[in-house]
Amino acid sequence: MTTPHDADPIALVLPGGSDALTVRPLTPGDAASVAALMATCEQHDVGEVLIEEADIVGDWQRPAFDLASQSVGVLDGERLVAYAEVYKARWADGAVDPAYRGRGIGAALSRWTRAVGARDGGTLVGQPVPGDSAGERLFAALGYRSLWTSWVLEMPAGESIVPQPTPAGYAIREPRDRADLEAAWTVNEDAFLEWSERERTTFDEWAATVVNRPGYEPWQLRLMADPAGEVVGMAFVIVSGGCAYVDKLAVHRDERGRGLARALLVDAFEVGRAHGGDRSELSTDSRTGALGLYEKVGMRVTSLWRHWAADVVAAPATTEAAGAAHAGDA
Structure with a gap:
């Protein structure tokens, strides 16, 4: 498997009509912007914010992750409007600001993550997205398959x-x-x-x-x-x-x-x-069989997520799937 620090970068090619947007790898100083972008998407898609900046910083400081070769950001001026990253040639994260969806950006990011996975020696790349969301519809349109379901559960205050x-x-x-x-x-x-x-x-x-x-x-x-x-x-x-x-x-x-x-x-x-x-949360998924245990102790499901994955593609990002993205671009 290619080590991230000596990997050749993969170009993210945005769809036509995106001339006003710029693309670059992320840097440690972008953590707050990524957290804000993800918070905007979570509030829009599931009605609550689950992410915080420390989550991003912790992930980015893992020794096996390299921002320079395994991340990409899309900016409108100084504003981060979309991003993606791939960890260990398998685990992707990405988001597109709701105001910028439907333009093919999500499809371009998908192609980029699959190309990074191929470059780094992987065979499958995927990420969790909220159920019945734009991200889920995009992945379904792009031929991804759903591998497992996750739930966020809450024990209310008091x-x-x-x-x-x-x-x-x-x-x-x-x-x-x-x-x-x-x-x-x-x-x-x-x-x-x-x-x-x-x-x-x-x-x-x-x-x-x-x-x-x-x-x-x-x-x-x-x-x-x-x-x-x-x-x-x-x-x-x-x-x-x-x-x-x-x-x-x-x-x-x-x-x-x-x-x-x-x-x-x-x-x-x-x-x-x-x-x-004051309130408590955790998440579990269908691979553990633990959902019933948490429900029995009084926790309630607040959101459902599914992990979607697709085979890697040994090619640079392209716009070939941009048409499908307009049906529900993440």
Whole structure:
């Protein structure tokens, strides 16, 4: 697989009539603009804002990601109106300002992401988009296929989960040292790789979006320790805009069935509330089979997303699909 830092750039070719727009790779200084663009799209498509700038910064500082060769921005003057990025030749993110949809920009970005995936040695590139949105209609028109469904669930302010006592000898605590962090990473990766079709994330890649995420404090990472002091479960909670979002939740396979995941979830919500998160959220997808568990504890689905993917294309971005984009361009 091509390493991003020595990859040849892929040109983004916009459709005809886009002469007023400019194209360039993104830089670290664009994080706030990307967050604002995504927030505008989320508010328009799902009625709430889920993204924050720290999410962008954390993703961009992963060692395996290179902004210069794996990102592109579309600007109208100084204003960022669309962007796309591709991580590890497989995982794309992209958005088009609602005011600029229907012009073929989304189709051009799609072609660009697939070309980047091909250049970097991948076979499939895709991203999640809200259900019944312009992005979903665009991907369907371009021949993408839906691989799985995700849901964002909420525990409204003032409501809480019935407490789940931990078994005798088990305890929830903050990380104390590097060994604790590596243990949390191992539990997290082992659990998610049971159903996720991806390569194992390195510790440094994981840490970029957890302990090295802007604003991180030790109370955010919750560890479940067994009677011997070994870390057998973990949760990571982010508080933003009055919401405590449980970004990660995992328990070692051999320790399941003891109520540890629910205990970690209750703890994450409570510590999040103590730090200003009056309501709580998390997301899950159809590969985990966990939707019913969260609904049983009182959480409610607030939005539905689907992951759409397509085969990579070993060619520069073109406008051949621009016509289909006008049916619902993202």
